[in-house]
Amino acid sequence: MSRPVPLLTARGLAKAHGRTPALRGASVELRPGEILAVTGASGSGKSTLLHCLAGIVRPDEGSVTYDGRRLDDLDEKRLSELRRTEFGVVFQFGQLIPELTVLDNAALPLLLAGTDRARARDLAGEWLERFGVRGQQDLRPGELSGGQAQRAALARALVTGPKVVFADEPTGALDSLAGEQVMTALVHAARESGTAVLLITHDDQVAAYADREVQLRDGSLAAAGVTA
Numbered sequence: 001m002s003r004p005v006p007l008l009t010a011r012g013l014a015k016a017h018g019r020t021p022a023l024r025g026a027s028v029e030l031r032p033g034e035i036l037a038v039t040g041a042s043g044s045g046k047s048t049l050l051h052c053l054a055g056i057v058r059p060d061e062g063s064v065t066y067d068g069r070r071l072d073d074l075d076e077k078r079l080s081e082l083r084r085t086e087f088g089v090v091f092q093f094g095q096l097i098p099e100l101t102v103l104d105n106a107a108l109p110l111l112l113a114g115t116d117r118a119r120a121r122d123l124a125g126e127w128l129e130r131f132g133v134r135g136q137q138d139l140r141p142g143e144l145s146g147g148q149a150q151r152a153a154l155a156r157a158l159v160t161g162p163k164v165v166f167a168d169e170p171t172g173a174l175d176s177l178a179g180e181q182v183m184t185a186l187v188h189a190a191r192e193s194g195t196a197v198l199l200i201t202h203d204d205q206v207a208a209y210a211d212r213e214v215q216l217r218d219g220s221l222a223a224a225g226v227t228a
């Protein structure tokens, strides 16, 4: 069987923060529907890699190609449209908007994309249901547990039907049970919707949920073998 064409490809990425090199020639491929864990020690460049792949930060050198399009060829407007429609992002601390209810947080990406309010709220409610937090939809994020907040953040990341979810230490602030619930929910939803996941983690138990693992060392990547 031939290998599927990668959805996202990075070649020779280099990025420095001031005089601190974070990436030095990192190359990686993410296939459609694949769950890929990027591991590595603290400071090895994992978050910087995610930011470059998600088009949040432009690398100093190298290229990122998403579905045949070079991200560095896109102007800010196109790039932000691509991020809004094709990508979802989850961070270590869900970064829900504290003033909005959980439902409005989950509906926000759709509202920003111009979906009408009733439809956006319906879809957001369905995703919250899928992640087991519909009962909390009228609460503010500050009233949720850490695990509930992360599951609401996952609903927000998936509500637009992205092709790729970028998850930066999504369980980093959780105890192990809540972390397992978040990972199980993420993997299940990704499999069901065919969404690829780029998962940044320093936790081997979390990496074990992935199909494949690559390790960042000195700003470049090496395969760490198949984990599942």
Ligand SMILES: Nc1ncnc2c1ncn2[C@@H]1O[C@H](COP(=O)(O)OP(=O)(O)OP(=O)(O)O)[C@@H](O)[C@H]1O
Residues within 6 Å of the ligand: 017, 018, 020, 021, 022, 040, 041, 042, 043, 044, 045, 046, 047, 048, 049, 202
């Ligand atoms: N905004 C910044 N300004 C200056 N240096 C930075 C900045 N962001 C990252 N760095 C440095 O770049 C290197 C890579 O950081 P990065 O956050 O990508 O690593 P990481 O593997 O995600 O680390 P961690 O696991 O601790 O979050 C580190 O040396 C870090 O100190």
